[in-house]
Amino acid sequence: MSVQFAILVREKRGYMFDTTPYEQKMNSALTHFEDDLKKVRTGRAHPAMLESVQVEMYGTKMPLNQAANITAPESQQLLVTPFDPSNIVAVVTAIRDDQSLGFNPSDDGRVVRVPVPALTEERRKQLVKQTSEKVEEARIALRNIRQDALKDAKAKKQAKELSEDDEKRVGKEIDKLMSDMQLKIDEAFKSKEKDILTI
Template sequence: MEELKKNTRNKMQNSIDALKGNLSKIRTGRAHTGVLDHINVDYYGSQTALNQVAGVTLGDATTINIQPYEKTMIAVIEKAIRESDLGLNPATSGDLIRVPMPPLTEERRKDLIKVVKSEGENTKIAIRNVRRDANEALKKLTKEKEISEDDERRAQEEVQKMTDQFIVSVDQTIETKEKDLLVI
């Protein structure tokens, strides 16, 4: 039963981690190197993460600087960023690629908030599904007489408390991201 609770907690935590990963890709008005984390470039025939073929740093609050480890990678990196779904337009000066973050319009901010809320709702659904699976497993253990009905009820209450804690965590994460998006 302890293992069941531990697995349930881990799955719920994984849902929260996935939410945070997804939200980090939704850009605010500020530059953030994490925006480029999912970009892969063609490095001598194999797809390689951008941060493994170049140094990615912040130039200022609205610019990301990319310093390729090899000069031959400049054009490949530029192309990969342009073709990504981020809508960014890199500019090269010498052997440094600068990626300016365009300012967000009010309409775009509202669209991004809708996306953030949708991600949050999906995460809550995932957490509730984990709760349902845990409760079904507890019922099965009770049916097989491995645990008593009292133990099942107590465990279900614990799973519900866990679920409530993770839902609150999702709400806080969403609220924080919304505030970030509304800052001009």
């Protein structure tokens, strides 16, 4: 009997366990981790550094990247060009007021220049430590999703909706997903660590 046929039989009996929702949750956790990493400052200017900035415009707050074009023409400078030049003061204020960035922007009436100061060795070490904490948070999120999947599979087995073999198969599938995600997290961390420590 082919594997595909066996799966179809189990589906017809209602014994199938769908791992897709758990895979989606793991992918969401990974995406959240990668987004967090983008916000960690490295020694080089990168447009993603300003992603967290919210600008007060037309009576509402909006993300800076929806109000301006952000580029990094040099390794130590960001250039912000508001789509509407009349909002330049609001853009400068929003960047300056974001304490987590510590940037001191200036403008010439058309564009905003944001100097990105070089990181000290001590600051680089702090950023690596911060990043490793984000790695641990992502791993905890993955472990929680894995535990939920295994708990749900066990409940289905106890309700006779899943055989013992199927429960083991689900466990192996979830463990494989987990190790794939952890590998991606480790690769992203190593890449970010290298960026932070490169002078």
